[in-house]
Amino acid sequence: MTTVKHFMNEIAESRLVLAEDNLSVAEKLLETGLSNRTVIHKSYYSMYHAARSAVYLQMQLDVKEHRSLVGRFKKLLIREFGDETLANQMNTWRTKRIECDYYPDVEVVDDICESAISDAIMIVDTCKNIVEEF
Numbered sequence: 001m002t003t004v005k006h007f008m009n010e011i012a013e014s015r016l017v018l019a020e021d022n023l024s025v026a027e028k029l030l031e032t033g034l035s036n037r038t039v040i041h042k043s044y045y046s047m048y049h050a051a052r053s054a055v056y057l058q059m060q061l062d063v064k065e066h067r068s069l070v071g072r073f074k075k076l077l078i079r080e081f082g083d084e085t086l087a088n089q090m091n092t093w094r095t096k097r098i099e100c101d102y103y104p105d106v107e108v109v110d111d112i113c114e115s116a117i118s119d120a121i122m123i124v125d126t127c128k129n130i131v132e133e134f
Contacts, residue, residue, distance in 0.1 A: 005134075008057055012131050015053035019124050022046035026117055036108035037100040043116035044097035047090045050127035057134040066094055076130070086126055089119045 026042035029035055048066065051073040056062050058076055063069040074087035093116055099106045 008060075009131075009134065012053040012057045012134070015049045015056070016124070016128060016131060019046045019048075019050035019053065019127070022049065023117070023120050023124055026113075026120065030110065030113050030117065033110075036110065036113050037106075039113040040093070040096055040100045040108055040116050043113070043120040044090075044093045046120045047093060047123045050124040051087075051090060054127040054130040057131055067091075070094060077126075080130060086119075086123050090123060093119060 022042045023046035026039045026046065029039045029042065048069065051069055052063060055069060055072045055076055058080075059072060061072060063072050070087055070091045073090065074084045077084050077087050096112075096116070100108060
């Protein structure tokens with residue numbers, strides 16, 4: 001069992017690295033003002049990879065589909081903290097990411113980007129703590 005747990009931790013850690021990389025790109029894009037749509041995209045994907053990591057370890061589920069992941073993440077947060085707020089925020093950004101990726105008329109202002117990054121930081125940090133508990 002120790003070997004399995006070790007490999008699961010490695011997979012979870014690699015997903016957290018992806019989460020942090022996406023978050024870092026989002027922050028740099030916002031600083032340079034290059035693409036607010038991509039800031040939303042990268043912020044959301046930092047949440048996605050972080051949540052996927054936490055759900056994978058704590059629930060032993062490898063969930064790839066975005067809506068299903070949000071649902072599982074919500075259940076995990078309720079179980080761990082009795083609060084689903086972060087999962088609800090992630091779902092909001094999931095929807096916003098879809099709008100930014102597929103609808104060119106959607107306007108994305110800097111304040112929205114700052115909120116996305118702020119929420120991503122909270123979700124990544126929470127998931128890191130959850131992963132460390134495993």
